[in-house]
Amino acid sequence: MVLSDAKVNGRAALPPRPEGLRMLVLPVRILETLVKILVVLALVVVLTFTVGQVADRYVLKTQFDAHDQIARIGMVWMAFLGFALGVRDRINIRIEVIQHFLPDRVRRFAGVFLDVVMLAIACILLWNGWQLLEVGSFQSIMGTPLYYDVMYGALLAGLVLLVIFLLLRIADTLSGGRLGVDTVNDHADHH
Amino acid sequence: MLIIISTLVFFGLLVAGLDVGFAMILAAIIGMLLHGGIDPVMAPLTVVSGVDSAALITVPLFVLAGEIMNRGGVTRRLIEWSTAMVGHLRGSLSQVALMTNLIMAGISGSAVADATATGGILIPAMKKEGYKPGYAAAVIAAGAMLGPILPPSIPLIIYAIMANLSIGKLFLAGVVPGLLLFAGYMVICAWVARREGYAAKEAATWKERATATRSSIWALLVPVLIIVGIRSGLITETEAAGVICVYALIVGLIIYRDLKVRSLGEVFLAAGKTSAVVLFLLAAAGPFSWLLNESHIATRISQGILSLSNDPLVILLIVNLMLFLVGMILEPLPALVMFVPTLLPIQAQLGVDPIQFAMIVVLNLMIGMLHPPIGLLLFVTGAVGRVPLLAIAVQLLPFLGWSLLVLVLISVFPGIVTWLPNSF
Numbered sequence: 001m002v003l004s005d006a007k008v009n010g011r012a013a014l015p016p017r018p019e020g021l022r023m024l025v026l027p028v029r030i031l032e033t034l035v036k037i038l039v040v041l042a043l044v045v046v047l048t049f050t051v052g053q054v055a056d057r058y059v060l061k062t063q064f065d066a067h068d069q070i071a072r073i074g075m076v077w078m079a080f081l082g083f084a085l086g087v088r089d090r091i092n093i094r095i096e097v098i099q100h101f102l103p104d105r106v107r108r109f110a111g112v113f114l115d116v117v118m119l120a121i122a123c124i125l126l127w128n129g130w131q132l133l134e135v136g137s138f139q140s141i142m143g144t145p146l147y148y149d150v151m152y153g154a155l156l157a158g159l160v161l162l163v164i165f166l167l168l169r170i171a172d173t174l175s176g177g178r179l180g181v182d183t184v185n186d187h188a189d190h191h
Numbered sequence: 192m193l194i195i196i197s198t199l200v201f202f203g204l205l206v207a208g209l210d211v212g213f214a215m216i217l218a219a220i221i222g223m224l225l226h227g228g229i230d231p232v233m234a235p236l237t238v239v240s241g242v243d244s245a246a247l248i249t250v251p252l253f254v255l256a257g258e259i260m261n262r263g264g265v266t267r268r269l270i271e272w273s274t275a276m277v278g279h280l281r282g283s284l285s286q287v288a289l290m291t292n293l294i295m296a297g298i299s300g301s302a303v304a305d306a307t308a309t310g311g312i313l314i315p316a317m318k319k320e321g322y323k324p325g326y327a328a329a330v331i332a333a334g335a336m337l338g339p340i341l342p343p344s345i346p347l348i349i350y351a352i353m354a355n356l357s358i359g360k361l362f363l364a365g366v367v368p369g370l371l372l373f374a375g376y377m378v379i380c381a382w383v384a385r386r387e388g389y390a391a392k393e394a395a396t397w398k399e400r401a402t403a404t405r406s407s408i409w410a411l412l413v414p415v416l417i418i419v420g421i422r423s424g425l426i427t428e429t430e431a432a433g434v435i436c437v438y439a440l441i442v443g444l445i446i447y448r449d450l451k452v453r454s455l456g457e458v459f460l461a462a463g464k465t466s467a468v469v470l471f472l473l474a475a476a477g478p479f480s481w482l483l484n485e486s487h488i489a490t491r492i493s494q495g496i497l498s499l500s501n502d503p504l505v506i507l508l509i510v511n512l513m514l515f516l517v518g519m520i521l522e523p524l525p526a527l528v529m530f531v532p533t534l535l536p537i538q539a540q541l542g543v544d545p546i547q548f549a550m551i552v553v554l555n556l557m558i559g560m561l562h563p564p565i566g567l568l569l570f571v572t573g574a575v576g577r578v579p580l581l582a583i584a585v586q587l588l589p590f591l592g593w594s595l596l597v598l599v600l601i602s603v604f605p606g607i608v609t610w611l612p613n614s615f
Contacts, residue, residue, distance in 0.1 A: 050433030082467020129235035
């Protein structure tokens with residue numbers, strides 16, 4: 001028995017992807033790789049400065065006393081950038097009770113609807129969050145030459161990425177997967 | 192009215208399948224609008240402040256340590272060690288699964304990570320030896336539930352931060368209940384093995400045990416290092432998490448050599464994404480917690496519960512029942528961030544030891560991972576072992592029963608929880 005292409009990956013068989021649409025794949029992959037590198041770097045910063053604090057106290061004995069502040073900044077950046085990646089990979093925490101009982105078509109529609117709701121919430125946070133940059137630029141982070149706009153900047157950067165990833169996913173779903181910019185399909189989903 | 196509408200919105204979005212964090216944020220924004228007079232900038236501001244805490248640094252670092260250990264060949268060595276130690280007991284492989292999970296609990300602190308790591312190897316092995324598939328998955332699910340009870344535990348860290356308690360003391364508080372659960376599970380495994388006729392392996396010789404211990408000693412030392420490091424005062428909880436990461440890197444890269452330098456990026460990325468998802472939940476709880484505080488809703492809810500009885504035990508029973516119901520529809524972490532602000536005034540009013548109360552809340556919510564409909568560990572072991580959920584749920588009943596009994600015991604006898612943290 002030959003398996004129908006229509007069943008491969010649980011998606012309908014796709015017509016060949018037009019050349020113009022494929023142009024999006026490379027920049028999206030570059031962006032995704034860049035964010036992954038930033039998440040790894042942020043975690044490296046968290047680890048380095050946390051362990052560095054111990055090394056400093058018992059061995060190096062420098063005058064630097066803001067290890068935990070730098071580690072905290074790294075953690076906040078990791079949290080917001082990593083969450084955007086988590087949503088792209090669909091590992092964010094959600095409870096799918098109804099979805100499992102829905103037919104494929106309705107489930108895909110529900111998925112788009114939920115993505116639009118998330119997109120709207122992200123936009124509301126972004127819209128109201130810009131002024132935090134201004135407020136934060138007056139609040140210094142003790143022991144460092146940095147200001148709180150670094151923290152608020154992490155939220156905004158994460159939200160911008162989230163908006164991009166959600167728009168790509170919605171566009172990909174609406175195009176029937178022809179854009180090829182959404183790495184995970186609904187069937188590989190968890191939770 | 193405000194909280195009713197916000198809560199309805201939250202649960203509506205949750206059931207619809209929206210991301211839990213975003214459901215909380217939207218419900219909080221709606222609550223803020225209904226409350227009136229609140230600057231909308233409070234929403235993003237409280238999102239950042241929800242995660243802006245130095246103590247939270249422990250979360251990504253313990254997740255990273257677990258990830259490094261798991262990929263560094265620790266799981267395989269721990270299974271070998273457990274086989275040498277308890278493989279001769281009735282229900283051999285099920286006892287090995289429990290023992291492996293007990294030690295893994297002292298390394299990773301994440302039930303899902305433990306269930307995935309041990310289930311991938313042990314469920315097929317148990318099925319091959321004739322164990323019922325549902326039972327094999329149930330043993331792994333029950334064993335993995337020990338992860339968030341024994342130190343280091345992500346839910347305990349989060350509770351400690353939210354309730355302003357010592358992480359080190361909460362870690363110690365989990366030891367006795369965790370061991371009680373483990374002992375009961377072992378008895379259940381022996382009883383089931385006797386009933387079903389599951390064989391026991393030949394006992395390992397002392398030489399084999401010594402060899403297995405030498406091979407796994409680096410992993411076995413992790414929980415000891417964490418507790419001794421923190422309680423000795425040489426390092427803080429956060430620093431302990433960082434030091435354990437370095438230790439795990441040395442063990443994985445230099446001693447066991449199962450971890451390759453080129454795969455480190457992948458390990459860090461996986462840990463980063465997992466932690467980010469957990470941390471975002473806390474960030475998203477920021478606006479909701481702020482709203483609860485601002486409108487004094489948490490106090491009013493706790494007053495409502497307290498007015499039901501004057502007997503602290505009755506109130507604890509009500510709280511336990513409420514949390515059990517919450518555990519049926521919510522995963523433990525979202526439930527924790529949602530309900531802890533409401534529960535803290537109850538604990539204060541009742542005069543219950545905060546450490547005991549913390550363990551009651553955390554254990555109750557963790558038990559939620561073992562029962563339908565949202566039993567996360569049912570889904571994980573079902574997926575890992577390719578076993579139908581209903582078969583696992585039925586086989587989990589004795590484990591669930593014992594877990595609930597332990598919950599009752601720690602609710603009635605605070606000494607079970609408080610003895611160890613008060614002794615050090």
